[in-house]
Amino acid sequence: MSEHKATGWPGIVCPTPLVxxxxxxxxxxxxxQLTxxxxxKxxxxxxxxxxxxxxxDQAVLPLSGVRVALTTDAFVVTPLFFPGGDxxxxxxxGTVNDLAMSGARPLFIAAAFILEEGLAVDELSRIVESMRQAACEAGVQVVTGDTKVVERGKGDKVFITTTGLGVVDKPVVIAADQARPGDKVILSGTIGDHGIAILSQRENLQFEGAITSDTAALYTLVAAMLEASDQIHCLRDPTRGGVATTLNELAVASGVGVEIDEQRIPVKESVKGACEILGLDPLYVANEGKLIALVAADAAEAVVGAMRRHPLGREARIIGxxxxQHPGVVVLRTAVGxxxxxxxxxxEQLPRIC
Amino acid sequence: MKYVDEYRDSGLAQTIVQEIRRLQTRPWVIMEVCGGQTHAIVKHGVDELLPEGIELVHGPGCPVCVTPLETIDKAHAIAQQPGVIFTSFGDMLRVPGSAVDLLTLKSRGADVRVVYSPLDALKLARANPDKQVVFFAIGFETTAPANALAVWQAKREGVENFSLLVAHVLVPPAIAAVLEAPHNRVQGFLGPGHVCAVRGYEDYEALSARFGVPIVITGFEPLDILEGILMVVRQLESGHARVENQYLRAVRREGNRIAQEIVSTVFAVCDRTWRGIGTIPHSGYRLREEFRDYDAERRFAVAGIDTKEPAVCISGQILQGAKKPHDCPAFGTLCTPQHPLGATMVSAEGACAAYYQYGRRPS
Structure with a gap:
């Protein structure tokens, strides 16, 4: 067997899994890393x-002079209902946000439901009603879909996959590889809320003061930012893997280094407390209603100002x-100096023993 | 956040660092005993703040790292048996045994679950009377009381489908082993704050007197660690060697008597094998005879498993402070958190993993 050129692995070539x-x-x-x-590979x-x-997280496709953004996502959350959402x-x-992060105006959604035999119809009704409301608020229509049922034990109540389609109206190119040295890193608000809300509910952990998911559609926030400046280079919602993972992806894709200040990153007291107890780092915990932007330095203040006037960006700030220097590497300046x-x-981020 | 932010203040940190610098007349080698301290040092970049000549070496206080390979193989043998729910603290899941890790076994269908407390494992046992629920009881004196309590409660309530795979280890014999090693360089210790919150620090007074070393019982926040270092340096520079308590807000000299009582009711001291170090006499706990029915090793007949360590990894020398992760030729190349060769790369508290995760410097 020959050695594969790109990977240096002995043997087989793509698309055979080289995992x-x-x-x-x-x-x-x-x-x-494994994802x-x-x-x-x-x-x-x-x-x-x-x-x-x-x-x-989305592809922007030129179709007959229109820049169409397309994204797809699968949702497998346990529990189905959690504080702040479902x-x-x-x-x-999530689908609206993946579109919005390219600067696209979300328009249409397709949804497929994989249902496990035995799921209560009432639960499904609540989920569908919640989708209706969320779509209404985000200004998108669910235009097609599919339903499949699997045997009991072959699924986890309900899995949903969605595909979203939107249009990039403005002549901006917002993508992971567009950051430049000197750009400011802007974060739209507190981090870790969603991941800790899910974990608390799943593990039945009782924390003082309810921690609720931050799930929200971010397009109107992005629209306000685009009104303020056309110098927005990258947008990303730091979902799975959290702020740390997202910043690493942007740093690698753009070939820049990133430096951020721990002290400037807002974390709710309740979330910080839960993370301290559980041995988790909020920088790696999932968010569902926050965004990170890399913006040209001279436009950053205007963008932050526009974000702060929007309900979903009240705590927006520059964090780094x-x-x-150090392209592809993210450096954290810790609070202690x-x-x-x-x-x-x-x-996976695993809870530590002590 | 209250009680956290105060201990991460950069101004206060600088004040302590300047005081260390003012006192210091020569290089000193100080060992932080606990894995939690190692983690905090690299996570907060505390090592970067220290004056040149203060060298921190990382001690054997990561319970995940020192759990011997044969115990991990026993855990895997039990977890693969039908009808078993195998429960563990999170960071044991990625520790490789001689073949796989628990995460991989889980992906192959074993019922492996992360719990935050052995009492949660006991709850699982109550809720699943047709299953055998096993808890992987690793850790130092800190985790022993809750593990003891779980067994004690199980016996009192007659919950028979619950057992512990016990791999408890004790800190003072490990400190003695470090100091008795022929090439020991360690001159002072940051003592294990949470272990002493349970056990108190009378044992450490005996160690300090016997070996003539300063031991400062130290907490886990950046300012705790800096203050602990300052107190050790102050003793070293003035020629003193005694036990001091930096972690006043958690530790009393006599420790937590109630916790000690439940531990001695359920556990007895035994010899224990430490991964990478070998057998240290009187360095662990086993279940007392009265609680032998709750010993997973007996229940699942895995006592015969006897795995030897691979020779390539230097984690034993790292655990004893003789070498640093960077001294290992495999560090960051053959051995990474994704492909750990030794347990010090596996746990977030392991010195190698901590160096890899946080200590890499932008070049």
Whole structure:
């Protein structure tokens, strides 16, 4: 067998999986290094084309002079209902946000439901009603769909996959590879709310003061930002893998270094407390209603100002900047005055013993 | 956040660092004993703040790292048996045994669950009377009381489908082993704050007197650690060697008597094998005879498993402070958190993983 040129691995060439584990583990779904390996070693070689290659959360496709944004997402959350939302609201908002992060105006959504035998119709009704409301608020229409039922034990109540379509109206190019040294890193609000809300509900952990998911459709916030400036280079909603993972992806894609200040990153007291107790780092915890923007330095204040006038961006602030040094690496300036590399998670973030 | 932000203040940190610098006349080697301290040092970049000549070496206090391979293989053998719910703290899931890790076993169908407390595992046992629920009882003196309580409650309530795979280890014998090692360089210790919150620090007074080393019982926030270092340096510079308590808000000299009582009711001291170090006499806990029915090793007949460590990894020397992660030729190349060769790369508290995760410097 010959050695594969691109990977240096002995043996077989794409699209045969060059993944060095025999089975999929939960860590492959954590959004960290193993997820990236799966995408780069299996999916990308199989389907590679100019629109897929940047590995964005959405593709922007030129169709007859219109720039169409297309995205797809699967939702497998447990529990289905959690403080601040449910799987239906999450599905609509998540899809709307993936479109919005390219600067696109979300228009249409297709939804497929995989239902497990035995699911209460009442639960499904609540999920669908929640989707209806979320779609209405986000100004999108659900225009087609599909339903499948699997045997009991072959699913987890309900899985939803959604596909979203939108249009990029403005002549802006917002993508992961557009950041430049000097850009300011803007965060729209507190981090970690969604992940901790889900975890608390799933593990039945009782914390003082309810922690609710931040799930929200971010398009109107993005629209306000685009009104303020056309110098927005990257937009990303830091979902799975959190702010740390998102910043690493942007740093790698753009070939810039990123430096952020721990002290400038807003974390709610309740979330911070839960993270301290559970041994988790809020920088790696999922958000569903926040965005990170990399914006030209001279436009940053105007963009932050516009965000703060919007209900979803009241706590927006600059948390750091892109630099020419250490390309592809994110550095955190710690509150106590030290510095460290903020790396990508290797697997799932696991609670520590003490 | 109250009680957290105060201990991460950069102004106060600088004040302590300047005081260390003012006192210091020569280089000193100080070991932080706890994995939690190692984690905090690298996570907050505390090592970067220290004056040159203050060298921190990372001690054997990561319970995940020192759990021997054969115990992990026993855990895997139990987890693969039908009808078993195997429960563990999160960071044991990625520790490789000689073949796989628990996460992989889970992906192959084993019922492996992360719990936050052994009492949650006991709840699972009550709720699943047709299953055998096993809790992986690892850790130092800190986790022992809750594990003891779980077994004690199980016995009192007659919950028979619950058992512990016990791999408890004790800190003072490990400190003695470090100091007795022929090439020991450690001159002072940051003592284990949470272990002492349970056990108190009388044992450490004996160690300090026997070996003539300063031991400062220290907390886990950046300012705790800096203050602990300052107190050790002050002793070293003035030629003192005694136990001091930096972690006043949590530790009393006599410790937590109630916790000690439940531990001695359920556990007895035994010899224990430490991964990478070998057997240290009187360095662990086992279940007392009265509680033998709750011993998973007996229940699942895995006592015969006897795995030897692979020779390539230097984690034993790292655990004893003789070497640093960067001294290992495999560090960051052959051995990464994704493909750990030794347990110090696996746990977030392991020195190698901490260096890899946080300590890499932008070049």
């Amino acid at each position: 060095d584990q025999l089975h999929i583990t939960l860590a492959h779904g954590s959004g960290g 990236a390996d799966l995408v780069r 299996l999916f990308l070689p199989a389907f590679n084309n100019e629109y897929l290659a940047p590995l964005g 799987i239906g609201k999450l599905a609509i908002n 900047e892109a630099v020419a 030290g510095k460290r590399v903020l790396d990508v998670l290797r697997g």
